[in-house]
Amino acid sequence: MSTEPRAGRPKASSRETIAEAACELFLEQGYEQTSIIDIASRAGVSRSSFFNYFSSKSDVLWSGLDERLAVFEQRLSSDGGTDAAAVVRRETLAVADSFAPDSLALGIVNAVAMGLEAEYERDAALRRARVARAVSSRLVRGGADRLSAEVAGAAWGGAVLAAIEAWAHDGAGRTSLSRFLSLAADAAAPMSSDGPVGEVAQLRVVVQASAFEQTLAFYRDVVGMPQAEAYEAEGGARVAILDAGRATLEIANPAQVEFIDRVETDGDAPSDRIRLALEVADTDAAVARLDEGGAEIEASARVTPWNSRNARLRGPAGLQLTLFQELDPTE
Numbered sequence: 001m002s003t004e005p006r007a008g009r010p011k012a013s014s015r016e017t018i019a020e021a022a023c024e025l026f027l028e029q030g031y032e033q034t035s036i037i038d039i040a041s042r043a044g045v046s047r048s049s050f051f052n053y054f055s056s057k058s059d060v061l062w063s064g065l066d067e068r069l070a071v072f073e074q075r076l077s078s079d080g081g082t083d084a085a086a087v088v089r090r091e092t093l094a095v096a097d098s099f100a101p102d103s104l105a106l107g108i109v110n111a112v113a114m115g116l117e118a119e120y121e122r123d124a125a126l127r128r129a130r131v132a133r134a135v136s137s138r139l140v141r142g143g144a145d146r147l148s149a150e151v152a153g154a155a156w157g158g159a160v161l162a163a164i165e166a167w168a169h170d171g172a173g174r175t176s177l178s179r180f181l182s183l184a185a186d187a188a189a190p191m192s193s194d195g196p197v198g199e200v201a202q203l204r205v206v207v208q209a210s211a212f213e214q215t216l217a218f219y220r221d222v223v224g225m226p227q228a229e230a231y232e233a234e235g236g237a238r239v240a241i242l243d244a245g246r247a248t249l250e251i252a253n254p255a256q257v258e259f260i261d262r263v264e265t266d267g268d269a270p271s272d273r274i275r276l277a278l279e280v281a282d283t284d285a286a287v288a289r290l291d292e293g294g295a296e297i298e299a300s301a302r303v304t305p306w307n308s309r310n311a312r313l314r315g316p317a318g319l320q321l322t323l324f325q326e327l328d329p330t331e
Contacts, residue, residue, distance in 0.1 A: 015053040015063070018043045019103040022060040023114075026107070031057075031116035058123055061107045061116075065164070068095045069130050076138040084142025085192040088135050089185050092156060096163075096177040105172035108165055128157035139192055152192035159184035203247035205276065209317040214294075216240050218316045222293030223278065223286075250277065264310050264322065269298035272320040283309040283325040290315065290323070303327070 021043035025034040036057055040050045054060050072091050079087050111117045136153030140146060163184035167177045209215035219225050225242035232238050252260070257271050280286040283301045290313055291297055298320070299312040309325040 018045065018050060018053055019060050022057070023103050023106050023110075026114040026116065027110060031114050031119060033115075058119060061104045061120075062123055062127070064099070064102045065095075065104055065127065068097075068099065069127060069134075073130065073134045076134045079138065082142070084139050084144070085189070088138060088152075088156060088192055089189055092131075092160060092185055092188075093178065093181055095160060096181045099177045104164070105168035108168035124161050128154075128161050131157035131160050135192070144192070149192075152188070155188040155191040156185075159188040203249055204241070207317050207319060211316060212238055215316040218290075218293055218295070222290055222295075223315075244278065263304050264302070264312050265299035269312055275320045275322060277322040277324060280323050280325055283311050283323050286323050286325075287311045287313065290321075295321070 018039060022034070022039045025038055025042055029038075034057070036050055037047055039057070039060070040047045043050075054063060059066070072095055075091050075094075076087065079091075081087050107114060107116060107120065111120050132150070132153035134153075135156045136146075136149040139149035139152055144152070160181070163177065163180040166184075167175065167180045170180070207215070216227075220227050220240070220242055225244050227240055228243045229241040230239065261267065261270050287297065287301055294316060296314040297311070298314055301309050301311040301323075304310050304324075307327045309327060311323045313321045313323065315321050
């Protein structure tokens with residue numbers, strides 16, 4: 001039996017060949033001006049053969065990613081683990097598995113030349129939304145509130161598309177999508193990471209301040225804690241609740257307190273029984289700001305053995321404050 005191909009048989013009718021033909025035409029005559037018949041003709045296949053592989057012209061660019069997003073959605077919807085944030089990260093990184101350079105990467109790099117900028121933005125928004133919906137649904141099932149879950153979902157959707165775009169522009173054939181997706185996941189992860197679930201939903205420190213306006217202005221405007229709520233009652237009663245970010249309760253025995261005092265101070269500013277520690281982006285700048293705003297510096301900024309830069313001050317209402325900046329591990 002002869003193994004020679006029959007005369008007239010198309011050289012190829014694979015997904016890759018059709019996609020290659022489509023991209024050639026997009027570059028030559030533009031995305032809008034290229035028809036499915038044009039693509040089929042260039043690829044040497046029938047119009048019906050085109051639809052065996054792609055459902056539309058835009059599917060030529062997006063089918064590879066869409067297949068992975070379908071798996072991503074299915075895995076998140078069926079997962080029943082307790083750590084939703086970890087599952088989201090794991091399945092996001094899995095999107096990069098065996099993701100070889102394809103027509104999407106070519107389209108991203110040549111969007112202007114192909115005349116598909118507007119088309120790309122519309123289609124990319126749809127994929128961001130798919131990731132966002134899948135992530136937010138999983139986080140809600142994991143116990144997150146709806147608003148936080150949707151914000152996190154939007155962050156993860158942006159991370160996936162941003163990683164793919166960075167990978168394409170960096171030269172998809174020369175580098176791995178996994179590297180870019182891992183970096184993007186690092187940026188998105190804080191939006192979906194929750195601490196251990198316990199019985200207490202919020203830690204609130206209540207301070208009695210006779211100089212109410214001065215104290216409020218200092219902690220709200222100088223320290224930088226946005227006012228979340230405020231109430232008044234009869235007899236001139238007033239209260240303001242300020243947002244201080246993530247709340248934790250640090251419990252230390254006397255030996256640890258003595259050790260911290262040796263590290264943070266010169267021994268002349270011992271810890272109060274209750275001391276507030278506030279994480280800031282730049283300890284030195286924060287100390288200068290609080291000093292100018294009326295705080296008293298008890299111990300200047302210094303680097304600790306646990307790689308943070310700490311300073312100790314006394315603020316209005318007699319509160320003892322430690323300002324700490326988490327340093328980069330390489331510093």
